Amino acid sequence: MSEAVEKLTKRNEDPSKWYLQLVRLAKLADYGPVRGMFAIRPYGFAIWERIQADLDARFKATGHQNAYFPLLIPESFLRKEAEHVEGFDPELAWVTIGGREELEERLAIRPTSESIICDFYRNWIQSYRDLPLLINQWCNVLRWEMVTRPFLRTAEFLWQEGHTVHATAGEAREETLKMLGVYRDCFYEALTIPVLTGAKSPSERFAGAVETFTCEALMGDGRALQAATSHDLGQNFARAFDITFLDENQERVHPCQTSWGFSTRTIGGLILVHGDDRGLKLPPKIAPTEAVIVPIWRGSNKGAVRREAEALYSELKGSGLRMEVDLDEEHSPGWKFSEHELRGVPVRVELGPKDIEKNQVVLVRRDTREKEFVARAGLAERLQGLLEEIQDNMLQQATEFRDANTRQAETYEEFTEIIEAKRGFVVAPWDGTDETEQKIKEETKATIRLLPFDREEGKDLVSGKPGNTAIFARAY
C-alpha cells in the first residue's frame, strides 16, 4: 500500500479531514498564498476538462455559442439592479488602482457577470430578429468568502455562466427549465450524481431573479450540495439596464432573460458522492484515465513484461480508450494498485508473466474491486463494456443511497431527529413563510434545498398551517 493511502483518514471517522486529505493526496488542488485561492493541479484540472467537454457539447447542441466578457465591472453597473448588488456586495473584491493611478470609479472583479453582460446586450439587441440571444461564457469569478474549502467554497472559482435573452416571459421560463434539464442530464449521464431538481424558496433565490431552479445532490455524509442553478430573471435586469427591442408589432419592449451556472464545485461533489476509504472513485465518462495498466515483474522477466505492457498500452490506446501504463521501477505493484485506487481510475489492468503465457490479463474494477480474467483477444471490447457497467453501477449505487436517505417526516420532532441522527433529505410540507423556514434553519441547521415540481399538500410541521412539499437538508 502506498504511503498516501495509509495516511488517508477513514471517511466515517472524520469526513471533513478525509476530504481535505484526499484533495491533497490525489493531487487535485493545493493551497496558495492568498486565503481561499487554490491552484487546481493537473489531475484535478483534467477532470474539469472532461466535465467542460461534456457540458460544452450539450450547450452547443441546444444552440448556444461561447463568448467572453470583461473581468472588471464598474461599481455603478453593479448598483443598477438593487437586489443584485445587495446580494453580492459583501463578497466583492475591488480594484482601486490601475497603472499606478487611483481610479475615478472602482472596479469589482466579477462575482457573476449579469451586470456587465447586460451593458453589451443593450447594444446588441435592437429587434425581435436578434432574439433569442443564447450565449455562454467559461471563465473565472471571485467572491470574497470567509470560510473556504477546495472546490466546495473558494474565493476564486472556474465556472460557466449562460446568459440568454428572449422575446417573451414564456420563452425565458422554457429556457430556464431546458438548461436545468441539461445540467440534470450531465449529472446523471456523465457524473453519475443523481441530483434532485426543483425550485428554490424565495429566500434562496439568486439576487435579482424572479425564480431560481436548482440541482441538489446528496453527499456520502448525508449533507446536501447545491450543484448547479438556473435562473429566470424576468425583466428585472432588462429594466435596470434599459435593454429594449422592437417587437413584431414595432413596439419597443423589454425582453426577458435567464442565467445559469455550473462550477468547479462539482469536483468537490464528485469526491463527496463517490469517494471512499481508499480514495476517489471517478465515473468512467469523466475519468481522465479510464484504465491503467500495471505490469507485474521480477528482476528476471522485467524486460519481457515491460515490452508486453507497452504493446498492450498502444493497442488499447489505439482503440480509443484513455489509457495509462505505470512503468515506474521504484515502487511495487501493490503500491501502484493503491495509488491508482486513490486517484479513482475506474479499471486496473494487471499483467504478469503468467498472464502473458496464458494470453490474458486481470481486470480489477475500482467501484466493486471485483477481479476478472479476460483473454487478450477482444480485450478492448470487454474493457469498453466493463466501463459502461461501472458507469451504470455508480449511478445505481448513488441513487440507492440517495433514496435510502430521503425520508418523510410526520412531526417536527421526527424531523429534527432525522436531521440530527441520520442527515439526508427530509421531505415535509412547508407553509411557504419565511418564519417557519428561518425557525427550522436556526433550530436544526437544515435549509430548504428545493421545492419539487410535483408538490403534495399537507400541514406544515412547525406552524400547522396548510403547506406543500419541500425538501430539507443540512447543506455544504
Next chain:
Amino acid sequence: MSEAVEKLTKRNEDPSKWYLQLVRLAKLADYGPVRGMFAIRPYGFAIWERIQADLDARFKATGHQNAYFPLLIPESFLRKEAEHVEGFDPELAWVTIGGREELEERLAIRPTSESIICDFYRNWIQSYRDLPLLINQWCNVLRWEMVTRPFLRTAEFLWQEGHTVHATAGEAREETLKMLGVYRDCFYEALTIPVLTGAKSPSERFAGAVETFTCEALMGDGRALQAATSHDLGQNFARAFDITFLDENQERVHPCQTSWGFSTRTIGGLILVHGDDRGLKLPPKIAPTEAVIVPIWRGSNKGAVRREAEALYSELKGSGLRMEVDLDEEHSPGWKFSEHELRGVPVRVELGPKDIEKNQVVLVRRDTREKEFVARAGLAERLQGLLEEIQDNMLQQATEFRDANTRQAETYEEFTEIIEAKRGFVVAPWDGTDETEQKIKEETKATIRLLPFDREEGKDLVSGKPGNTAIFARAY
C-alpha cells in the same frame, strides 16, 4: 452587397480605420465600459476556440498538462524577482479591498503568472524525479495599457502560458526552442501566417528571462507583429523563489525554468495578414464555418430550393465538414454573398433551381473568388480538397508577400528609406549595442524584431562597427 461591406473603408486608404471597422462589422469584438476591456463576441470567440483546440493538442502531444493558478498575486511575490517587477509594475491593476475590508497587502491581477506559479512549484518539486514539470494554463491576464486596440493590445486578454521546470540549463533551453517550434508549426500549418523565428535583443527580453525567442509576423500593411514568445528563464526565478531539488547525486540545487505564451492577439494578426477590402479571410483549419450554403430562390420555387439546401447541409455536415446554411428570407443572395465574405468563410456553396436540375452546385472560394461548378456526387470530397487548396494557397500568398517585403539595407540611408516608404522587414547587421538600437528606434520608429538563428557578419549601418544580422521593422 450588404450595408456592412459597403461601410467598410478600403484597406489601403486607412488601415487603422479598416481594422476597427472590420472588427465591429464582422462582430468579432465590442467595446465595453472600461477602457481597453473588450468583449469577444461569439464569432470572434469561435475563432479563438479553433486556435485553442489546435494549440492544446500540440501541447498535449509534447507531454504538457493543463492546470489553473490563482488570479491574484500578493505584491511581495511580484517583488521577489527584481527585473520582473520592474518590467510589469507600471501596468498593474491592484485589488486593495476585499469583502468590505482594506487588505493588509494589496493583490495584483496577474499580468503573467511566473511569480504565483513559482510559489506552488517550490512545494511540488523536491527531487529530480519530479522533473521535468510541464504545465500549461489557459486564462485571462491584465495589463493596464494606455493605448488599446481590440485583440492587438487590450488591458485584459486571453492567452495560454506554459511554465516548465527542468533539471539542467540544457534541457530548459531545449524546451524553450521546442515550444517556439510548436508555435511556429501552429502559425504555418493552422493559421497560414509565415512567421520568422529568432531571439529578441536584450532590450526586448521578457522581464526576468535569460533569453527570449519570438515568432514575428508581417502584417498586410508592412508592419510587424510579435505573435508569440518563448522564454528561457534560467535559474532567475528559481533563485528568487527558492525553488530547489535533490539531484541524482543527492545535492540540493536550483532547477531551470521556461515560460511561453500565445494570446488572443493572434486574432488581430489573422485579420491584418489575410484581410482585404471585402473583409476577413480565414484559413479553413481555423474558420468556425468551413463552407456556407446560400440557396438562390424565387417566390415560386422557394420551398423546393429550401428543402434541397437543407438536405445538402445535412449531407455535408454528416461528412464532418463545419457547415452553415443561410435560410434567411429577408435578404437577397447578393447581400448574403458579401456578408459571408466579410466574415471570411472560406467557401460559399451556391444552390439554385438550375443547379438542382443539373445535380450540381457552384463553389466560390473566398481567397481567389474563383467559381467552380461541381457535381453533387462526390461533393464532400471536392469540398475537402478545395479547403486544403485554400489553406495551402493562403500560406503561399502570405509567404510571397513576406518575402517580397523583406529587404536588405546596405546603408543607413537606404534603411530609413525602406522603413519610411515601403515598411516590411529590413535585414541589416547590428553591432549588438543598446545605443545603435535606440538611435534607430528614435530616428526611424523601427525596432529589432528578431535576431535570426543563422546570422551573417557585416558592418552596423549606424556605427560602422562589426555586427551580425538583425531583422528590423516598425511594429504593432
